[in-house]
Amino acid sequence: MVNGRLQQSGSTTRENLVAAAVRLAAAQGTDTTSVRSIAREAGVTEAMLYRHFKNKQDLWLDIYTRIVDDMIEEKKSLLHDSAPIRERLREWVRLTYAYYDDNPDAFTYVLLLPHSFAEALGDTCTRQGHLLLELIAEGQHSGECRPLDPQLALTLFSGLLLSVPRLINEGRLEGPATSHVDDVAAAAWRVLGQSGTS
DSSP states (O other): OOOSSOOOTTOOHHHHHHHHHHHHHHHHOSTTOOHHHHHHHHTSOHHHHHHHOSSHHHHHHHHHHHHHHHHHTTGGGGGGOOSOHHHHHHHHHHHHHHHHHHOHHHHIIIIISOOTTHHHHGGGGGHHHHHHHHHHHHHHHHTSBOOOOHHHHHHHHHHHHHHHHHHHHTTSSOSOGGGGHHHHHHHHHHHHBOTTOO
């Protein structure tokens, strides 16, 4: 999968282009990353890039969708798990941070950068949020979570969750992100959980 590092020999040109684009986007943003710089980073010509993608936006959309699909694959099962909501929210944090530790550039590209093409993404950019809202709503329905406005609950949880990768990227917090799972999960539960629930 995309990991922000140039793929090993034997990888396809498309995979090399994706890896190069993610690496550059994480470092300098999508708006300032040119087709020329992506092609150069991947070791191919611009013409080769256009054989695989219609234009730069097509490349960004393809990459974003791939990464989101990869990120939520394991998280989808949390909606059908019978464990208490607190444990499932902790697992959400763990899966998120494990993905970041394995794919920091891809994670940064999708979750920590602004995207001028967000409108073109449609519901792709909200898929993780919708899954998390379902989990929180289940917790509210069962009485495990406080009856906060669902969007506020999502915002509070996401703010806590994304602060750790952001701080690691800025060099203000030591990684790996997975070493912070318990602290973040406990803080999130203090915000979302009913007082007195364990």
